[in-house]
Amino acid sequence: MLEILTSPLLAGTRHGFFTRRGGASSGVFSGLNCGHGSSDQTDTVAVNRDRVAAAMGVAPAQMIGVDQIHSADVAVVEAPLSAPVKADALVTATPGLLLTILTADCEPVLFADRKAGVIGAAHAGWRGAKEGVLEATLDAMEGLGAQRADIVAVIGPCISQRAYEVGHDFMEDFLIDDPETSRFFSGGPNGKPMFDLPAYGLSRLRAAGVGEAEWTRHCTYSDPERFYSFRRTTHAGEADYGRLISVIRL
Structure with missing residues (x-):
């Protein structure tokens, strides 16, 4: 189920x-792996995606996704895509289209302005968030008639700070761009910084002026029964990992 x-x-x-x-x-891949980019069987991934479409009340052809590249690029969609698009977020004002994002530790972020009838979905890892994919999604939604103050944004399951050890050079890159980002790092048990990705995402969303924003507070790394995790797979020495799907439609 x-x-x-x-x-x-x-x-x-x-x-x-x-x-x-x-x-x-x-x-x-045991479970609902929705990533065709994995080495899972293509037919099995298709079955999983069909189950998602059915749960959301759409035909599989109405599921819209992009080739995610850790960028700040946003696709504005009005109909099912006729060819692959490289981007990390999608927005639409067209009812019936199911916007989809795949993740396995990065932030899946869903957006909605119910008054304007505009929705969005973004894939925000540290790189995409740092480069502005969340703000770019808001800009694209405004281009379809949304009002920034009426937009709500929810960050779904992603890696939490207690599981996200990074290098000192990683932290320094953030601090060089903005010294205020020091609040998203803490000391870890191995003497390396621990990065708070969801807090960073929430900070950028709120600074950008969204009406409300929250994180569901689910850590992908720490709950293997429920979530796939790229980092957990790497630590376990496994060959590949599944992709979680996050979706929204009008």
């Missing part, structure tokens, strides 16, 4: 942060 996490902030839109439960994949 599928497990779908939702947020009261997005009430009035069909949406969900899907966990790995209820899928057809097996082995290291």
Whole structure:
């Protein structure tokens, strides 16, 4: 049975942060692996994605995703894409289209302005968030008639600070750009910094002027029964990992 996490902030839109439960994949992908970019069987991934579409009340052809590249690029969509698009966020004002984002530790962020009838979805790892993908998504939504103060944004399951050890050079890159980002780092047990990705994402969303923003407070690394995690897979020496899907539609 599928497990779908939702947020009261997005009430009035069909949406969900899907966990790995209820899928057809097996082995290291066991569960609802929705990533065609993995080495999982193509037919099995298609079955998983069909289950997501059915749960959201759309045909599989109405599921819209992009080739995610850790950028700040946003695709404005009015119909199913006829060719692959490289971007890390999507926005639409077209009812019935299911915007989808794939993650396995990065932030999946869902946006909605219910008054204007505009929604968005973004893939925000540290690089994309630092380069401005969240702000770019808000800009693109405004281009479709949304009002910044009416937009709500929810960050779904992602890696939490207690599991996100980084290098000192990583931290220094942030501090050189903005010394105020020091608050998103703490000392770790191995003498290296620990980065608070969801707090960083929330800070940027709130600074950008969204009406409300929250994190669901689920850590992908720390809950293997429910979530895939790139970092956990790397630490375990596994060959590949599944991708979680997060979706929203009008």
